[in-house]
Amino acid sequence: MHQPEPDVGTRVLHLTQPVDGGVPRVVTDLARAQLAAGFQVTVACPDSALAGELRSLGAEVRRWEATRSPGPSLPGEVRRLARLLDEVRPALVHAHSAKAGLAGRLAVRGRIPTVFQPHAWSFEAVGGTTAALALRWERFGARWTARTVCVSEAERATGERAGISGRWSVVPNGIDTERFSPGTANNADSADVPEAAGPLVVCVGRLCRQKGQDVLLRAWPDVVRQVPGARLALVGDGPDGERLRAGAPESVAFVGAVADSVPWYRAADLVVLPSRWEGMALAPLEALACGRPVVVTDVDGARESLPDALVPHCLVPSENPAALAGAVTGLLSDTALRTSLGDQGRRYVQSTHDVRHMAEAVADVYRELLGPTPKPPVVPTECRESIHS
Structure with a gap:
């Protein structure tokens, strides 16, 4: 069944760290498609080439300095995100990868529909105590996740076997099949x-x-x-x-x-x-x-x-x-x-795996979470004040 188009002006806030590799490519492709579909798109990320590319597409970019991995800077990163949420007032937050997923969900804490897209599970990337802590966090953070979007059925199954609960959607990665096409190396x-x-x-x-x-x-x-x-x-x-x-x-x-x-x-x-x-x-x-x-x-x-x-x-x-x-x-x-x-x-x-299929499937997730007439919520002041220094 055809889903209604989002209201013009519906604001989505993407959070991303890292800013290199495949994750920012997905963020860029989604931003391009969502702008064309009538969403207002804001992206919070560290200063980088990604920020310039997103601005060239017409997205609003907010500087969010954050390290690639969790560390002593995390409380400050969360506080900065909480202030940014109050300023941007998005209808939905889409956090990409483990670090943005950690800081974003701590800042939002379920007050705004939050989509988390792991782009590979953090607990698979490390070992020992670090892996145990990462898994414990993913299980805990699921309570503040309106939808976990996995890029493969295998990624979803890994999360479920690990005891991560919640609602899941599988949206396979997509690419621009016109740009990536057979030919000769001629640029x-x-x-x-x-x-x-x-x-x-x-x-x-x-x-x-x-x-x-x-x-x-x-x-x-x-x-x-x-x-x-x-x-x-x-x-x-x-x-x-x-x-x-x-x-x-x-x-x-x-x-x-x-x-x-x-x-x-x-x-x-x-x-x-x-x-x-x-x-x-x-x-x-x-x-x-x-x-x-x-x-x-x-x-x-x-x-x-x-x-x-x-x-x-x-x-x-x-x-x-x-x-x-x-x-x-x-x-x-x-x-x-x-x-x-x-x-x-x-x-x-x-x-x-055409990028248009991916973008439309993500838009369907947004529509399901937001309904036909989403209203940008106000992030309560206590959300910021409760983040301890």
Whole structure:
């Protein structure tokens, strides 16, 4: 059934930290679609390139300085958000990722409909006491969450198994399938893409433990032995960059961060993302949309990002260099199979993971929570005063 459009002027406040990687991409795509649909969109985030991009779209951006991980600065971050809520007076708050979800829900405490989107669970990213504390918080914070939006059924199931209660919606990640499309590397960022000299494997992602580039580097010598002349390009930057570069062979190029990853997908013979955990990564969807097969590890959301035909060839166990090398070698050795899988992947992403589907599904969640005529609430003064210093 068609849902009524939101009243013009309905204000949504997005909270995001981090401001790099896939999360801000989702925030930007949602802001663009929501502005076009008549929402008023405000985004609170640290000063960053993301802030400038959002302003260029017409969104209001409020500076919210916050660290990427919880720490001693958290009470001040929560107080600043509480003041911002009183100024912006949104009808709904949408908090993205663990840190914004923590600070946002502490500031709002259920007084405004609050959507929390974990983009992968925080307790999977850490271990020991830290993981136990993160899980305890997620269970507690659920009482102040009107809806938890997961990007995959697997992410939702992980949350439920962990004892996180509440109402759930699954909205798979989406990408712009017109921008990410087959073609040749022919824009400004293509200057650094190497000329064809041998099969090119590309890994796009932040250089960090989550994305598993270290596993790929352990697998790479086996690939080169089986496919002489193969080259690997790691596209992205991050905290593990220096460690990963140490001892990497000449056949591995560290590209760094790029403004546009499309030329790299188009230049690739194969794309790999050997993650240790995910909600649903954007890079595999982008690669498939460009007509390139992609090898991923069997973590939350990965299987759901692949059509069934790709699973036997492209899904491998996490943290298993031998299995990863076998899948990469097999695909690099079979041009016809790569072409077929790439074509099937492109059609799958167009039908299942278009950014317009994602934006409309999130808008449906908002409509359900707000009703046809939402009124911007006033955040009580005691909300701010009750946050202890």
